Amino acid sequence: MAAGAGHRNHGIDPWLAGCLLLGFALRLAILNLTVYHHADEIWQYIEPAYGMVTGDWIRTWDIRSGIRSWLIPILLAGPVWLGHAISPDSLMHVRLAQGLVALLSLGTIWAGWSLGARISRRHALVSAFVAAIWVEFAYFAPRTSSDSLALSLLLPAAALLVRFRDTRRVPVGLLAGLLCGLGFVVRFPLGPAIGIGMVWAAGLNIKACWRTGWLPLGAGFAGGIACDVLANAVMGEWPLAWIWRNLFANVVADRSHAFGVEPAYWYAVVLGWQWNVLALAALPALWLGARRYPVLLVMALAVIATHSLIAHKEYRFILLGAGLMITLAAIGSVDLMDRMSRRWTLRRVSVTYLLAAWVAASAFVALRHPFAINWTVGKAPLATIDSSAHTPGMCGIATFRVRDIPFLSRALINRDVPLLMLAGPQAAKNAMANASRFNVLIAPTWWTAEVPAPYRLQGCIQPAQPDFEQTYCVYARPGPCSGEAGAFDYNRVLERMDR
Structure with a gap:
C-alpha cells in the first residue's frame, strides 16, 4: 500500500x-x-x-x-x-x-x-x-x-x-x-x-x-x-x-x-x-x-x-x-x-x-x-461586435470584406436585427443596393475607399496599430432600416461559401 x-x-x-x-x-x-x-x-x-x-x-x-x-x-x-x-x-x-x-x-x-x-x-x-x-x-x-x-x-x-x-x-x-x-x-x-x-x-x-x-x-x-x-x-x-x-x-x-x-x-x-x-x-x-x-x-x-x-x-x-x-x-x-x-x-x-x-x-x-x-486573443473582434451592437439606433449590421469568417455571432451581438455578409469585389455594389437593410458596417480600413458614402467611420478597435493593420473598424449611417437581410443574410452567404 x-x-x-x-x-x-x-x-x-x-x-x-x-x-x-x-x-x-x-x-x-x-x-x-x-x-x-x-x-x-x-x-x-x-x-x-x-x-x-x-x-x-x-x-x-x-x-x-x-x-x-x-x-x-x-x-x-x-x-x-x-x-x-x-x-x-x-x-x-x-x-x-x-x-x-x-x-x-x-x-x-x-x-x-x-x-x-x-x-x-x-x-x-x-x-x-x-x-x-x-x-x-x-x-x-x-x-x-x-x-x-x-x-x-x-x-x-x-x-x-x-x-x-x-x-x-x-x-x-x-x-x-x-x-x-x-x-x-x-x-x-x-x-x-x-x-x-x-x-x-x-x-x-x-x-x-x-x-x-x-x-x-x-x-x-x-x-x-x-x-x-x-x-x-x-x-x-x-x-x-x-x-x-x-x-x-x-x-x-x-x-x-x-x-x-x-x-x-x-x-x-x-x-x-x-x-x-x-x-x-x-x-x-x-x-x-x-x-x-x-x-x-x-x-x-x-x-x-x-x-x-x-x-x-x-x-x-x-x-x-x-x-x-x-x-x-x-x-x-x-x-x-x-x-x-x-x-x-x-x-x-x-x-x-x-x-x-x-x-x-x-x-x-x-x-x-x-x-x-x-x-x-479575441479582444478586438469582441470589442468591434460590442461597439457595433451598441451604436445608437443600430437596426442591422453588415461585414464588408472582413477576412475573418465567421465573424458575426448572434450570441455576442445579442440583438434581433438583420445580419449581412458583403464579400468579394462586388461588396461595394451590394452594400449600396442593400443599404436600407443595415445601418452599421464593419470593415478593415484598407477598404475604406470602397465603403459607400452614407457610411461614416465611427472608430477602429486597434488605435495603437498602424493603418494597414486596422482590421476592425465600425462605420455607420444615419436613419432607420427596412426589410430582412435577404440574399446576403449571414447564414445564407456562409452556406454559399461552404464556410
Missing part, C-alpha cells in the same frame, strides 16, 4: 479547500480578463446553445455538416438561458457558460490532490496547488471547448482509475468509467489514451478481472456514451453518427487541412518552445513522478503520439497530455526536493519554497512568448 493510502479524512482537507478556492478565484479572474482562445468556443458551442434558447444563431459548415456532438451545446444551454433571462441585453449568458466550465475544471485540482495523497499529504498539497495555479490549467479552464472539457473530465478520471485499481470499489469504477466515456465523446481522438488507462485499471486478464474490473468500468463508460446518444437523439441525430461524419470530413475529405498542417514532430517543438528552459528543468521531476505513476506518462505520450499523426495540429489538442505531465512533474518535484535534501544532508526543505518555485515557473510561461499572445 502506498504511503498515504491508509489515511482517512472526515470531510474535505482544509488545504484542498484552500487550493480549490484559489483555483476558482484565479479562473474567474482569467475569465474576466480574456475572451476566448479559439473561435470554436463561440461558434461551435456557445452559438448553438444560444440558438437553442433563442431560435436564432449563426451556423458554420461543421454545424451544417453534423460533425459535432450536441452534448456540449446542451450542457451550455442552461447557463446561456439563465444569463439571457437575467440580463437579456448583456453578455451574461456567455460569461455564465464560461463560468460553468471553469467550475467543472476544479476536478483537475481534486485529481492532483488524490494522486498526491496516495503518497503523502505534502505530495497532495503540491500537486493540488500546481493544478490550481499553473497557467495552462487556469487559462484553459473557462474555455467552452472540447479540449478544455476533456482535460476537466479525464484528469479526474485518471485519478479515479488509480483509486479503482487500488480498491476495486464498484462506485469508484463506475464513476471513473463514466468520466472516461464522457471524455471520449467530448474529444474522441483521445480514445487511445483513455483505453490505455482503462485497460491498466481493469487488469489485463479479462477473465479473472471481469467482475471486479472490466464490468464496473465498462458500465460506467457505456453510461458516458449513452449521455451523448441521448443528447443527439433530442436534436434528431443518429447515435454517434457525428463521429463518422467528422472522420470523413477531416480524414477523407481533408477539411481540417485548410486550417494548416504541421509535421509529426511539431508538438515536441512547441512544448519545448512554450516551456523553454523549464522543459529541461522539469525533466528530473517528471521522471520521478512517472516512477510513481508510469501509466499516466504512457497516457500523456499516447495523447501526443496520436495527435502527431493528425496533419492539422493545435496546442489545445494535447491539453490532456500536457496536464498529465505537469501533474507528474508536480508530484515528482516533492521527491526531487527530498532527494536533494538527503544528498546534501540538509534539513527537509519547507514546501513553501517549492510552491513559490511553481508560482514563478507558471508566471514565466504566462508572461513570455508564445503563451503571452493568448491574453489578447
Whole structure:
C-alpha cells in the first residue's frame, strides 16, 4: 500500500479547500480578463446553445455538416438561458457558460490532490496547488471547448482509475468509467489514451478481472456514451453518427487541412518552445513522478503520439497530455526536493519554497512568448461586435470584406436585427443596393475607399496599430432600416461559401 493510502479524512482537507478556492478565484479572474482562445468556443458551442434558447444563431459548415456532438451545446444551454433571462441585453449568458466550465475544471485540482495523497499529504498539497495555479490549467479552464472539457473530465478520471485499481470499489469504477466515456465523446481522438488507462485499471486478464474490473468500468463508460446518444437523439441525430461524419470530413475529405498542417514532430517543438528552459528543468521531476505513476506518462505520450499523426495540429489538442505531465512533474518535484535534501544532508526543505518555485515557473510561461499572445486573443473582434451592437439606433449590421469568417455571432451581438455578409469585389455594389437593410458596417480600413458614402467611420478597435493593420473598424449611417437581410443574410452567404 502506498504511503498515504491508509489515511482517512472526515470531510474535505482544509488545504484542498484552500487550493480549490484559489483555483476558482484565479479562473474567474482569467475569465474576466480574456475572451476566448479559439473561435470554436463561440461558434461551435456557445452559438448553438444560444440558438437553442433563442431560435436564432449563426451556423458554420461543421454545424451544417453534423460533425459535432450536441452534448456540449446542451450542457451550455442552461447557463446561456439563465444569463439571457437575467440580463437579456448583456453578455451574461456567455460569461455564465464560461463560468460553468471553469467550475467543472476544479476536478483537475481534486485529481492532483488524490494522486498526491496516495503518497503523502505534502505530495497532495503540491500537486493540488500546481493544478490550481499553473497557467495552462487556469487559462484553459473557462474555455467552452472540447479540449478544455476533456482535460476537466479525464484528469479526474485518471485519478479515479488509480483509486479503482487500488480498491476495486464498484462506485469508484463506475464513476471513473463514466468520466472516461464522457471524455471520449467530448474529444474522441483521445480514445487511445483513455483505453490505455482503462485497460491498466481493469487488469489485463479479462477473465479473472471481469467482475471486479472490466464490468464496473465498462458500465460506467457505456453510461458516458449513452449521455451523448441521448443528447443527439433530442436534436434528431443518429447515435454517434457525428463521429463518422467528422472522420470523413477531416480524414477523407481533408477539411481540417485548410486550417494548416504541421509535421509529426511539431508538438515536441512547441512544448519545448512554450516551456523553454523549464522543459529541461522539469525533466528530473517528471521522471520521478512517472516512477510513481508510469501509466499516466504512457497516457500523456499516447495523447501526443496520436495527435502527431493528425496533419492539422493545435496546442489545445494535447491539453490532456500536457496536464498529465505537469501533474507528474508536480508530484515528482516533492521527491526531487527530498532527494536533494538527503544528498546534501540538509534539513527537509519547507514546501513553501517549492510552491513559490511553481508560482514563478507558471508566471514565466504566462508572461513570455508564445503563451503571452493568448491574453489578447479575441479582444478586438469582441470589442468591434460590442461597439457595433451598441451604436445608437443600430437596426442591422453588415461585414464588408472582413477576412475573418465567421465573424458575426448572434450570441455576442445579442440583438434581433438583420445580419449581412458583403464579400468579394462586388461588396461595394451590394452594400449600396442593400443599404436600407443595415445601418452599421464593419470593415478593415484598407477598404475604406470602397465603403459607400452614407457610411461614416465611427472608430477602429486597434488605435495603437498602424493603418494597414486596422482590421476592425465600425462605420455607420444615419436613419432607420427596412426589410430582412435577404440574399446576403449571414447564414445564407456562409452556406454559399461552404464556410
